[in-house]
Amino acid sequence: VGLHPVSLPDGRGGLVILSIEPEGPAAKAGLFVGDVLVAIGGEPVSDTDDVQAHLGADRVGKPVEAAIVRGGAALNVTVVPGERA
Amino acid sequence: MSLIERLRKSTVQVTDGRGHGAGVAWDADGAIVTNAHVIRGRSLRVIGADGQSAPARIVKHDSERDLALLETELRVPPASIGDSSALRPGEIVFAVGNPRGHAGAVTMGTIHAIGPLQLGARTNWIQADVHLAPGNSGGLLANAAGELIGINTMVMNGLGLAISSNEVRRFINGEVERVRLGVEMIPSREGLVVVGIEHASLAERAHVLIGDVLRCTAGELRDLLAGIQQNGSADIPILRGGKAKTLRVHLGTEARAA
Numbered sequence: 001v002g003l004h005p006v007s008l009p010d011g012r013g014g015l016v017i018l019s020i021e022p023e024g025p026a027a028k029a030g031l032f033v034g035d036v037l038v039a040i041g042g043e044p045v046s047d048t049d050d051v052q053a054h055l056g057a058d059r060v061g062k063p064v065e066a067a068i069v070r071g072g073a074a075l076n077v078t079v080v081p082g083e084r085a
Numbered sequence: 086m087s088l089i090e091r092l093r094k095s096t097v098q099v100t101d102g103r104g105h106g107a108g109v110a111w112d113a114d115g116a117i118v119t120n121a122h123v124i125r126g127r128s129l130r131v132i133g134a135d136g137q138s139a140p141a142r143i144v145k146h147d148s149e150r151d152l153a154l155l156e157t158e159l160r161v162p163p164a165s166i167g168d169s170s171a172l173r174p175g176e177i178v179f180a181v182g183n184p185r186g187h188a189g190a191v192t193m194g195t196i197h198a199i200g201p202l203q204l205g206a207r208t209n210w211i212q213a214d215v216h217l218a219p220g221n222s223g224g225l226l227a228n229a230a231g232e233l234i235g236i237n238t239m240v241m242n243g244l245g246l247a248i249s250s251n252e253v254r255r256f257i258n259g260e261v262e263r264v265r266l267g268v269e270m271i272p273s274r275e276g277l278v279v280v281g282i283e284h285a286s287l288a289e290r291a292h293v294l295i296g297d298v299l300r301c302t303a304g305e306l307r308d309l310l311a312g313i314q315q316n317g318s319a320d321i322p323i324l325r326g327g328k329a330k331t332l333r334v335h336l337g338t339e340a341r342a343a
Contacts, residue, residue: 032327
């Protein structure tokens with residue numbers, strides 16, 4: 001996925017999804033371009049380093065809960081990180 | 086008289102009792118153009134290149150455009166006003182102002198680019214590699230023919246940014262400013278993804294959300310917004326949470342995605 005840091009109206013930081021690889025983990029989890037990722041595994045994410053910390057080789061194939069804001073509403077999705085091509 | 090001397094004589098110092106900026110004689114009847122941010126104080130005076138000075142009063146002021154029109158009894162030779170739409174990158178330009186109190190200081194550079202600083206932004210800045218410093222604000226940017234093509238306004242990333250002479254002309258003539266949504270956007274395959282929303286903007290009033298994807302190009306968005314002035318509203322196609330919606334934007338009224 002392509003991500004860009006944003007500030008939400010409630011003051012939280014997050015990362016808006018700019019692109020999604022077809023058939024990739026984000027697409028399989030039902031994420032859309034424009035979804036704002038605010039936490040992974042219960043920990044807030046505000047930059048791409050935060051996200052990378054959750055996507056190490058040891059996390060591949062292990063489902064992780066991602067908190068997102070979609071159209072102003074909060075929801076959780078389960079993402080299964082895949083191996084980097 | 087040399088081209089540079091003419092430019093210097095058309096440039097004035099503008100003092101507001103708190104600081105100094107520059108200004109340009111727009112006509113021979115005492116009209117002076119400067120930046121709105123130059124005239125924050127109350128006690129305005131204009132000082133000509135010959136050292137003579139006179140009080141000035143504000144005729145028009147637009148802080149969003151960062152332009153102000155002053156009137157003074159001081160008679161200053163007016164600048165020759167050029168057509169900024171004819172400018173091209175690479176042209177040689179001169180900036181005259183009062184950087185750090187050096188009245189009539191001149192710097193030369195080339196046009197680097199003309200346009201907004203970011204996608205979706207409204208202002209078409211004239212971006213030139215002229216050396217500007219505090220005191221240049223409100224001063225003139227001229228082309229190699231000695232015609233005023235911009236008002237120097239700020240420095241960003243080492244480049245001087247000037248408001249185009251055509252925008253100044255529209256300001257003076259009272260032409261309505263283009264409607265702007267007030268969002269920061271990044272292009273994606275799906276459209277323009279909103280990554281920032283300005284406070285009190287049309288976008289905020291229309292409940293645009295971070296992550297909304299505007300299903301248009303920046304040019305199409307400009308055209309849609311221009312239609313607000315004629316039709317009273319504009320319908321902007323968006324994707325929100327993967328679903329197609331239409332955002333109706335009204336001037337001065339609330340709107341919601343439908």
